[in-house]
Amino acid sequence: TDFQSAPSLREQLLYVWVLSLICEEFRQKAKMYFTELWNILDVLSSLLFCLGLVFRLTTELFYTGKIILCIDFVVFCLRLMAIFTISRTLGPKIIIVKKMIMDMFFFMFLLSIWVVAYGVAKQGILIHNDSRLSWIIQGAIYEPYLIIFGNFPKDIDSDIDSCSMNGTDPLKPKCPVLNENQMPAFPEWLNIIMLCVYLLFVNILLLNLLIAIFNFTFQEVQDNTDKIWKFQRYELIKEYYRRPATAPPLNIYSVFHYFYLKIMRRNKPRKHNEFKIQLKPEVEKDLLHWEGLMKDRYLLSARQEQSQRTETCILDTSQR
Structure with missing residues (x-):
């Protein structure tokens, strides 16, 4: 400080x-x-x-x-x-965080389509000819994004003092369009339906999709910790x-x-060879023989595992 x-x-x-x-x-x-x-x-x-x-x-x-x-x-x-x-415990968790950040980065493209679609439509229905860019962005992008987390905007309600009729007050949003009876000119039922559909797809479908992606990423890394x-x-x-x-x-x-x-x-x-060991020819020959033996064992184990999976699938299919 x-x-x-x-x-x-x-x-x-x-x-x-x-x-x-x-x-x-x-x-x-x-x-x-x-x-x-x-x-x-x-x-x-x-x-x-x-x-x-x-x-x-x-x-x-x-x-x-x-x-x-x-x-x-x-x-x-x-x-x-x-x-x-x-750390054996925290090290792989960092890899999980990195992969989840990449998953979330691509997920934001899909989410942004719904946010912009609902936000622009909602702003166009409620507000007429607002020339203030900051309030346009807030109404078309920022407020729909906050709705995902349950923070519904309260700046525009039945109180006329909470908004500006002509949009001249820089600290207040512009009031919705009103008819000659000082009632909302837009169909309120349409705005409610749009909000319900938006919450249905974003809060239920897309967020659960993100959770499923995170679960897959976590399990994929956890299996190879x-x-x-x-x-x-x-x-x-x-x-x-x-x-x-x-x-x-x-x-x-x-x-x-x-x-x-x-x-x-x-x-x-200077070339760094600190992590390389120079072996004698006979020791290197034995090491290559051991590597070949381990390779054959691994391939045999992989074939047996694949065969067991195939037999299990056939058995499950026949039981059905």
Whole structure:
């Protein structure tokens, strides 16, 4: 909360710490870098921090820089989820969350069709010639979205003081169309039917579809929890094995030393073979023989399982 115009000592130490993190990201190889979500979050957090720092040190853009740094803090917090990959229990759960986010992303396209369809139709029936873009978006998109969660809009009711007749009050929505008897000009039954159909499809059909998709994703990952955790643990160990021994911001010396050897001395990059074991020819031959034996056992087990499934299906069909 202590965010003054001049950076304090603690804030300057934070700058050094983030700078060391940025240097560490530059040290890593760019090949296949952006295929990992954590690397994307690293780059995004670094870019947001640099942008927020520039704005923060500019008097005219001071508050804008504060907003960017607050958003950057959220990205840094999300990046902390990577430490849970070492856990056998929480590691696979992160994979489940990532897959569910992708499922929800594609589900939002399907949901947006119903939200826009109902919202635009409802707004066109109730309101006539409202030129305020903010209230149009609120009535056509925001309010139908809130209805999904049971939050029905209460800004327009029988009280004439809750809305603006001509839409001149920027703090109030425009009142519905009225006839000469000061009664709603639109058919109220039509609006009720549209709302019921909208709630039927969105709250019952689409949301249950999303729950079914989440259940399938959860079960798919849960069935392979041990394999997923082992791969996560291997990647995490390999990543930290190749990092400097000191943590930020004490790793600045190691990073500068790495760039000095790579750029100034023009040395060839050292290949990492720490996770490869050089075996003797006879040991390698025995290992290949063992791998072939395990492959044959696995294929035999898969055939037997497939045969049992086929026999079970035939038996179930005959019993019917």
